[in-house]
Amino acid sequence: MLHLQGPGMSQAFHFSPRPNRAHEIHWNAWGPEAFARAQAEDKPILLALSAVWCHWCHVMDETTYSTAAVIGAINDNFVPVRVDNDHRPDVNARYNMGGWPTTAFLMPGGETITGTTYVPPEQMEPLLARVLAFYHERKGEIRERLAAEPAVALAGAPAGAALGAAIVERVMDAVTELYDPAYGGFGTAPKFPMTDALELLLTQWQRTREPRLRTMLEKSLYGMADHGLYDHVEGGWFRYSTDREWRVPHFEKMSEDHAGLLRVNARYARATADVHLRERVASATSWLMSTLYDESSGLFGGSQDADEHYYALSLEERRATAAPYVDRTAYTNWTAALAGALFEVAPLLEDATLTRRALRALDVLWERMCDGHGLLYHVLESGGRPQTRGLLTDQTALLRALLDAHAATGEARMLARAEQLADEIVAVLAAKQGGFYDRVPEDGALGFLAVPDRPLAENAALADSLLRLSALTDRPDLRERGLETLLLFAHGYEKIGAFAAPYALAVMRALTPPATVTIITGPDAAAATSLRAAAATSLRAAATTVRLSDPLLDVRTLDASAQRERVERSGYRAEGPAVAYVCVGATCAAPAHTAHALTAAYAMLTGASAPIP
Template identity: 45%
Template sequence: MPSNAHSKFHFSPRPNRAGEIRWEEWGDDAFRKARETGKPILLALSAVWCHWCHVMDETSYSDEGVISYINEHYVPVRVDNDQRPDINARYNLGGWPTTAFLTPDGEVLTGGTYIPPDQMKDLLPKVNVYYRSNKGEVEQKVADARIRRAAAQGEASRGELSPAVFDVILQNISTNYDPVFGGFGEAPKFPHTDANDLLLYAHRKTRDPDLLHMARKTLEFMANGEVFDQEWGGFFRYATRRDWSEPHYEKMLEDNANLLRNVLALHRMTGAEGHADVARRTIDYLNWKLRDGERGYFYGSQDADEQFYKLSREGRQQQAEPYIDRTCYTSWNAMAVSAYLEASWTLDRPDLRDAALKTLDFLWEGLRDAESGSMYRYLPAGPEAQPQILGLLGDQAHTARALLDAAEVTGYSAYIDRALELARLLVHRFLDRIDARPAGFFDVWDEVPEQGRLGDRQKSVQDNAVCAEVFLRLGHLLRDEGDIEIAQGTLEAFVSSVPHLGYFAAGYARQVDAFLNRPPEINIVGSPSAAAGLVRAALLLDTPSRIVQLLDPQRDTERLEALALPSAAPVAYVCAGTACSPPVTEPGGLKEAVEALQTAGVRTIGR
């Protein structure tokens, strides 16, 4: 049978029989079938780029005994991790593939990751017999587990935001830094782009050369090593060895977008042409292989193929290239939009700004539900495809951030208005409150189907950090203390978790510092063309962070009045709260105006 005979599912591109298993999609029908038949569920969590998922398709799921036993005794459900991060967050058992055995109500009986054929043939009947012979005991354990999860959610408490939160996470990054090869921890080595970003942010804040050294060494070792494709450009997902060698060869849009931002920030600090070249080569790869130039969106990933990627550029031309997942994933596209916008002013590439805005418009017009206001998770490949899965936090948060980035670069206030629409959706459908105060955002909205553990709404520190950034920026742009309070409550909700999160909370640490130390706000009055020099100078300011807003006197009269700024243009005002500098008319004067506010002690506003 062809490896992808069932169009609903993606199997290994190499010969396999996994399609002979009667896979069900995650949904009401699968759970109803399991309850009516009394059969346990076999949940296979996979990804189109995942090497060991392909191996399992070719081995365990191609074994005649495994196929027949699953079809007779289980309700097999196959889920793509990229399409359903909400399911992955609740059922992943340590990596991909995840092989989880569930009760008909969706509680985990047992499971693991890759399970070879002989072990699978032994495990399938054992789990089935155990479940059928001990249903009463299993149901009691399930009930107890649900009580414990509910109690754990009820124990959530807020903490006080202080500089110590930032310092603890930064120290954790430094402690786990590999002084020989860069990066963090031992093998396998992942990029940890938020940790790189925090090191660069902290260097801009403290001017500590060691912080810059750690980020620079990490990114240079990656760019010069096997984890970067020296022939085509672009970063592979991770390396299996400490020295960034022997990579897993899949290329992910998410990773490349975030690493692009790391390299751009590094280039602005060092001015090294080599860093700019890595950024350009990453962009070239994304434009060449992971972008639909006509429709304007980015593809999700390109598959791993060790033998192919070891070939020279010329050798690759003679071979069929690895599979490209042409799905449009909303949050990943939004990350790419933010990266391309940053590249446009860092590298002085207006074409990248145009490409980013085309993608952003595609997302807003093609992957947003007009009735609910929610962004969809993804759009499958194909001219007749329809967007799928509403109400996931990451898609709303990253799109809102990309919209604010677009407003910053272009000066078009319509992007702020769109970001506000998503922010209000987040408040109404995702925000948790404890004692009537904001307490972070759930990963799914309040319209959750009762399917397995999906009803257990969770809070991701990474996505909540993006939400905090969105509300902080909106609060500063619009002088809205309500938005600042939402950001504060969101950040406070994770303080007690900081000791356990380590460098995985690097993005959160940055937003804590941005809350405690109000960034300078550069309000530029003028048309986009007349004020272009001031805008680029503001974006390039060498500060930990900054808020940049272009206000066109012909279009933004209400916002100018709300900020109490004169309409004479082009001119810039560097502000901290309601305290603003004298008017600045030359791009070179912005740096001095920011330094004057900092020297006066206006910038730091403790709360």
């Protein structure tokens, strides 16, 4: 793997680990220098979007970008810019042509001329010639058309927008329609895990106990766990299956995918006492902690490369063979998501070490990746400094993980940080028309980065966390902000079908009276821990303890000594032993001093079956 500096480069570039000449192209980093050069030399920009884990990106390095004629044509006639998708998801979101690698041709100002994905060497040279001719023949016309186009105007919530159960039903219908009853999962080939859709199915099943939803979940989770998508030697899931049957994977292993898959599998295994999936979670977690977790930094790496030869070997043969390259770069969104998932995995595996490591990862993100005001940077390379500040994906992932951490451990700093982060997100990323931008607005943004974007998935996830945080901090303003954000997409979510699953989850929470357990700690820490475990396990997960468990229930812990003012402001007593209050909406059950009393109080409040003593 080459890490090079060159003309116009402000960061290292990653090329295929196999022999290639791609480094002979005079690559530039995305930045003002590259755009200024394109303007000064009157040349189009060749934008290459790649990723360190991307197989076909490596192939293009080894073939197309290693062809002498292509190297010469690019260096002579274009300003080549190379962007790592994982480092700059905001650039990728605006220029990706349908996959990686993306090969895009831009005007010197960053407007798209044309583009595609992988280009084999025999097609690249004539493509370069055609684009160059088009640019010189039509650039004046293109500039006139661009100048005449009106600026993008963001709209507010559509007239008559409302949140209702029909939204959840329509997205569930889209998920069901895409579901593959023969092999599980969604679609045919290629087949991706689609963990957001799985989480929607799981949450809806936990709320309704509808048998067909459990069938869909088990078929999907077992299909991914028992066939080629899962690494049966070292553990962990590969990125996707090239076939419908989950037998032939694309061999990258991604921290992003493991965050979603560990969360869903662990939640389902806890809810059903599924031993088989528990074993898969244990194996995948072992791979994660031994391969992507960095004990020295406390953070997780991004991915492990695809290598179909390596993954065909037995365990003994792998031990004698160099493992595929691991990207040690830490990404805030993925590390936060993995930490959040570990709070589901730890109680399933009864492994307190995982909880401690998840807390440490969140502490490190807060201490090393925070800009000093409350917003996070996106990427941290080994030995480097944090880069790319203020992407919504990072803030959203960390906010959810902080709430998960507080629910699981009662650590006060996690809830305090969540509230601080939420306030900063609202202050800096909120759009006047509603919703939240995907990146901090800035004067002089390059190319299409100047075009504001409010992505549905990140906005929905953020709205969900704002609703949670509102209930945990007694702040109705956060709930109002979350509801306003959801209304913004009330007439557009159907366009993306099953991919609107995060939106349906957030709408589900918005339509459900907030369910919370508030634990007031006393001098007996063990009692508080027992109550928290009961809230997290009996009420949220276990189908056998309370018939209608609530996966949307949240848990907060208040220290009667250190947080006396907040305890009393919330209407609770600050004296006495540890006690838990379970509330649904504005109705609260009698205070509970034991785990059994808590589950009984919940059952009485919700009309669920009473737990067995």
